Amino acid sequence: MPLSVVILAAGQGKRMNSDLPKVLQPLAGRPLLQHVIDTARLLLPLNIYVVYGHGGAQVQAALSHEADIDWVLQAEQLGTGHAVMQALPMIPDDDLVLILYGDVPLVGAHTLRALVSAAGDAALALATAIVPDGTGFGRILRDGHGGLAGIVEERDATPQHRAIREVNTGLMAARTRNLRTWLAAVSNDNAQGEYYLTDILAAAVAGAGGAVPVPVDDLAEIRGVNDKVQLAEVEAHYRGARARELMLAGATLCDPLRIDVRGNVVVGRDVFIDVGAVFEGTVRLGDRVRIGPYCVIRDCALGAATEVHAHSVLDGAVAAESCVIGPFARLRPGTRLAAGVHIGNYVEVKNSGVGAGSKANHLTYLGDATVGAGVNVGAGTITCNYDGVNKWPTEIGDGAFIGSGSMLVAPVRVGKNATIGAGSTITQTAPDGSLTLTRARQATIDAWTRPGKADPAQRSARIDDALKKPRA
Secondary structure: OOEEEEEEEOOOOHHHOOOOOHHHOEEOOEEHHHHHHHHHHOOOOOEEEEEEEOEHHHHHHHOOOOOOEEEEEOOOOOOHHHHHHHHHHHOOOOOEEEEEEOOOOOOOHHHHHHHHHHHOOOOEEEEEEEOOOOOOOEEEEEOOOOOEEEEEOHHHOOHHHHOOOEEEEEEEEEEHHHHHHHHHOOOOOOOOOOOOHHHHHHHHHHOOOOEEEEEOOOHHHHOOOOOHHHHHHHHHHHHHHHHHHHHHOOOEEOOOOOEEEEEEEEEOOOOEEOOOEEEEEEEEEOOOOEEOOOOEEEOOEEOOOOEEOOOOEEEOOEEOOOOEEOOOOEEOOOOEEOOOOEEEEEEEEEOOEEOOOOEEEEEEEEEOEEEOOOOEEOOOOEEEOEOOOOEOOEEEOOOOEEOOOOEEEOOEEEOOOOEEOOOOEEOOOEOOOOEEOOOOOOOOOOOOOOOOOOOHHHHHHHHHHHHHOOOO
16 A cells, blocks of 8 residues: 655644744754654655644755755644644555654654555554543543543543543544544634544544554654753753664673764674764674773774773764774874774864874874875974965875875875975975985074063053054
8 A cells, every 4th residue: 555654744843942944953963853754764654744834944954954954834823633634635545654743753653654555454553552640631531332432632631531541642644535534523612722633533433434543662763852951851862872782792881871872873792882872874894903081983983902092082984993082182083994993182174084004193184195104204294285266186105104294285296205304394296215304504692581571661661662663
């Protein structure tokens, strides 16, 4: 049966007290709505319809990379039933429609598959849950035989209704033709003056096929986000779930409560991750990789036994086995480290390849460089790769030794086994196997006296005299 997904995302989210629409509030670095879309895609639907309203331009701009989303405007927010009605004209009668919410981001694909499967045998499949406190949810009404009878929204509920612990999650699935019929008969005669989607349950029960409940055991899946407190609670649950996945995959976490996984992390055996680590995008950590405290790792692949020391930031880098990085190192996109490379404290590497066994241990910038194997780059070395308009390459041959405080002005080549004297500015090719340096003659002035502290009047007079002198 063809599957279409409708995601309701038109709410303003006043309780967020934010200029950002509710469905764009970040969870693990991505909008709430993005999480729902990503989960829906796992079911391979033919179409995904997002019903938007408040902040529509912002929402569409934030999700502009989702080229195959069908955007549906709900110009007036007249309730959830009204929202679904806006999408139905685009959906064929025989499609099964799965209804989701842009502010319920933790729902699992297994739950959605169960809903879709149940809807194949009934006119309506409805996800329900037993909760300790039903505040904020519509209550499920049962008939004398225990079957579904209806739903009463909290604002319309009596005290007896509010005592019911079985609640409606809002997640449901039904055929398009049935939804059309049921929603056409829905009234807005209620405390909110809205067209409730939940009112279709009574019609489904009364008609052929009936309605079937699909229980949700993990209550985190049905958590909606309406304010920043709930957002933090959902974030904490998401963080804990990702930490658990990493530990089950073989990683040792120094403190599972102090790790942030904001993407897809794949770990090998005996990986160790210290406190405060943040992972974004796609990250692959080989066997025995060690991540020090307070590191940020984004879209990287690190080979076996590589170690990243504290407070390092890696973005778009690839490192082979047994590299040592940091502390306080920064690897920018395009960095490629061969086996056994050492990148030390306050070293930045951008769009550069560094050969096996090479070292840049202190206060260095390597940009647009190709560094051979067994190279030693001394402290304070800079590849001067930018002329204000263009980036230029630097090539350093195998076995070269770059003395501390050197400036390599690109485009430039340093040959194999070449030595650059400390403090040199290199603007031309340095030949293989030779010492190349630049020096100004050192001088000592014996008669010079270190200035003393002048009194304020003398200092002012000296400044005035200096300003009056013509410049050469």
